[in-house]
Amino acid sequence: MPASITKVMTMFLAFELIEEGKLSPGQSFAMSEQAYRDWYGKGSRMFLELGEVVTVETLLLGIANVSANDGAAVLAEGVAGSVDDWVVLMNAKAREIGMNDSHFGTPNGWMDEGRTFSTAHDLALLAREMIARHPRLYRFYFGREGLDYRGVAQANHDPIRGRVAGADGIKTGFTNQAGYGFLGSAERDGRRLVMVAAAAASSRERRDVSIAMMEWGFDAFDSRGLYQRGAYVGEAQVQEGAEQTVPLVAAAPINATFARGASSQPKLTIRYEGPLRAPLEAGEHVAELEIEMEGAPPSRVPLVTGQAVASATGWQRLRNGLWGVIG
Structure with missing residues (x-):
């Protein structure tokens, strides 16, 4: 269960739409009554109020850096008309890039009786596709210290940012069912690695395992450019x-x-x-x-x-x- 790592697919889909000219960071969407009922005060959030109008850029920053459940729902409704229609787009995009063992039931990874699931391979594939296709957008939106929005300052819980040289993202996840997970990436001397950790028992274990895995990846392997x-x-x-x-x-x-x-x-x-x-x-x-x-x-x-x-x-x-x- 990917929990909030699900939001990486929401970010990737938004990046695809931006590059296709179908979505603009300057567009604005409002917190609807439906989104307010479903997500106000629920889990990680940007503290959006009913009817509040927010730009796509701000929503994406909130989703990427403070795991905003409400921001993901507002974006989904604003772009696709409904959360359900956005989820259809998420699953179509997953199939397009070869995520053959994944399915998404929500735009944010909230517990949904197992309808949302993935594999380490598929999540690594998602990260690779997002960074390779949209390096400019990835650098802008991911890897920040957090988000200060409407006077509420929140920190990014990325366990390797600032602890592993070259670390610049990507996304943590946690629910009681999923445990603590992390999809991470770092780049050194033009070489980028992606890692997946899942089902850790605590945020500390997730941090320690993620740091150790990324350092091992850089130490134990070499890479040679082909094309x-x-x-x-x-x-x-x-x-x-x-x-x-x-x-x-x-x-x-x-x-x-x-x-x-x-x-x-x-x-x-x-x-x-x-x-x-x-x-x-x-x-x-x-x-x-x-x-x-x-x-x-x-x-x-x-x-x-x-x-x-x-x-x-x-x-x-x-x-x-x-x-x-x-x-």
Whole structure:
């Protein structure tokens, strides 16, 4: 149970909408009667009053840094029309990025009889996608000392910020059912790690385990850059397209991580279900790069189409068929 770590999906979805031009940090939403009844005085909050109008930027700062349950509900209603409709968007986005073992029932992670659940793998994937896709927004909204809003100063309970060099987020969570959890990240010398801790018995145990895990990650592993974002990685075969192949490029910077002292020569394999069928848009996630390193299980990272491929005309289909016979 991710508890308030659920709010990272709410933040990620908001970041996606901002980048798509469908949401602006300068927009404002009001605390509705429904949100007030459901969330006033409930758990971590920004102390929003009935009818209070708040900008999206302030709501996001409250959600990211003081875990505002009320802020998450106001944002959800304001953007999607209702909390339920926002949750539909959350689950669609989770499926889109490959969070196959997760489901969200609320925008803030409040206890909901088990409808909200996730895995360490999925939460790490969510963190990676959010930071890789939206580094500017991530740096602006996450990792602050806290929030001072309407005269109420609250501290950020991030257990590694200020204690681990390079730590800059992400989100804690706690309910009686879930225990104390943390989705964290830190960056040193251009190398970023993400960690997940769950079901700790106390906030102190969460802090100690999180610090130890992050330091171990930097000490025990090395990393080697393979491809920059947008770099050409390979090609995929295309069926019924104006082109017979499409370039595959890195959706985000790709690194190989390996145990310190192990061989640093990775085995790279492009995997996709093909041939792909035209038409294809640029930037579609159609393949994965499998990275195998000595002493570690294989990992996979997404590859996207480097250009659009239109459907073949009649002449192009004939040409492709002849090439297929000759080839």
